[in-house]
Amino acid sequence: MIQTAIQTRHHQAPAASWTGRAPRKTAPVPAAGAAMRPFETKFSVKADGTVFDEGDEAIYFYKLLTGSLRLVKVVADGHRQICDFHVPGDLVGFSNAAEHEFSAEAIQDCTLIRYRRRDTDSLIKSDAAFACELQALTARGLSSAYAHMVRLCHRSAYDRLAWFLLAMVDRSQSSDGWVALPMTRIDIADYLGMAHETVSRAFTQLKKSGVIIEPTLNHIKLVDRDALEDQLYAA
Amino acid sequence: MIQTAIQTRHHQAPAASWTGRAPRKTAPVPAAGAAMRPFETKFSVKADGTVFDEGDEAIYFYKLLTGSLRLVKVVADGHRQICDFHVPGDLVGFSNAAEHEFSAEAIQDCTLIRYRRRDTDSLIKSDAAFACELQALTARGLSSAYAHMVRLCHRSAYDRLAWFLLAMVDRSQSSDGWVALPMTRIDIADYLGMAHETVSRAFTQLKKSGVIIEPTLNHIKLVDRDALEDQLYAA
DNA sequence: CGTAAACTTGATTGCCATCAAGGAGCGTGG
DNA sequence: CCACGCTCCTTGATGGCAATCAAGTTTACG
Secondary structure, three states: OOOOOOOOOHHHOOOOOOOOOOOEOOOOEEOOOOOOOOOEEEEEEOOOEEEEOOOOEOOEEEEEEEOOEEEEEEOOOOOEEEEEEEOOOOEEOOOOOOEOOOEEEEOOOEEEEEEEHHHHHHHHHHOHHHHHHHHHHHHHHHHHHHHHHHHHHHOOHHHHHHHHHHHHHHHHOOOOOEEEOOOOHHHHHHHHOOOHHHHHHHHHHHHHOOOEEEEEOOEEEEOOHHHHHHHHHOO | OOOOOOOOOHHHOOOOOOOOOOOEOOOOEEOOOOOOOOOEEEEEEOOOEEEEOOOOEOOEEEEEEEOOEEEEEEOOOOOEEEEEEEOOOOEEOOOOOOEOOOEEEEOOOEEEEEEEHHHHHHHHHHOHHHHHHHHHHHHHHHHHHHHHHHHHHHOOHHHHHHHHHHHHHHHHOOOOOEEEOOOOHHHHHHHHOOOHHHHHHHHHHHHHOOOEEEEEOOEEEEOOHHHHHHHHHOO
16 A cells, blocks of 8 residues: 655644634543453543644553544544544454554543554454454444545535434434534534535535435435435445 | 445446556466465466456465555546555555455566465464564555545645655665556556546656656656655655 | 534645556457 | 658637635534
8 A cells, every 4th residue: 555654744734724613632540440351451531632742752542442432544634534433343443553643632532442552563462252242343444434534525514414414314323313422513624625604504504405404404304215325335 | 434334336337447557357367386385375467467356256365576556446436546566565455345445457477475364364373483573564554544635635736746756766776766657547547546637747846946867767866865854854 | 691612614725546549468369 | 852741739719517706504622
């Protein structure tokens, strides 16, 4: 794969200029008395805290147990890109680079298991089940990253939001059809690679055309699923 | 991570309408008398052939030994996205999905090692070194996919080409500074998420401003490296 | 109840996709 | 050896989608 060797000026990136809530760096506190397998430590992060920051030395990687996270990269011009949202079961921050390449910010209160990165090889050797799971989760992440790449390049803003809402609805598995979006429009915008104004306009359009309803902010119900699917599969 | 559950109409995607050389599906021939570790088979694919196609049942995954590949996804509107280029040492086609999610097309003649996907778990259990390498390669792929996502969203067409050329030059490690680009402008366009006309215009601009020289097509030399780096790191 | 953040809506601009047409390289066959 | 045809590449003209700038409005929260 093509990789960028240039890392020299990595840390000159200006501080994020976006206007969202600035994530407070909270020192994650290991949960007291957590009895885990060797190498494992359990701990928690409050909403709006960060598990780790872009550029931090990558000492640990994590598995998310509860809550939700966003993976954030800050671009040189001050814009954000959210590479992915994570839900329980997902693997976070695994890489072979010396530093974390993105920040992991808690959208809600989170609990995680922490693994020491330098133990990875011995973990893989000693615990085959763990090794298989690690591999499977990483491969799944790669697949969804490629899929997202295609969406970002070849879909209109409206299409991207349509896909996003479908994915959120499907993931929620709520029985009554109501879904609470935990993230702001700004988060959605940064995930879908568009301006938050554009997200807003697309929401408006979806509501006006009766595809979704949103009586209170961020609580939506998908009324016309077919409309969204047709949108995504239209030539 | 967010994944798309909708797969139903996956195969209705129309045939690629792009005007590049249509990859001939060549039945890859296992190299005779290859003595490998258990589970391994060595074989080769000619230039413009495919190792596997999008939608093929994912029976095997691969490690590239020589040559270069492109990973291609075809979008509903007939456009292509090249998710990545692969060089020797890279892992290709590993996933947990039942079907390959992209085609792997040979840019040049390639030789590969083939692994049976269903053996993955036992491979990981029986060969720790293999497991570690598999994990490392997949994680590396994920990192570069995230990085590429950011570029696609937040960089101008000119910037994207600037990055691409820098990456190609750095990867070639040629002593005299001359680099042969194995791929066409169309491939570059589909990788960088832009029209091939735009690639062409950016090349012209780079040549006119004396940043690169290209006496014969696809043989370039980077004259003013600083210009490209400044471009990438400018606010 | 007041402030700040998030959201919405409108006006304007610009980048780049698209359409269109011509030129250059290259292999093939007469 | 040259002519033909096929790709690939280049350049120009045009238009559209979405970013940006700029106010308002609503929501959240101490």
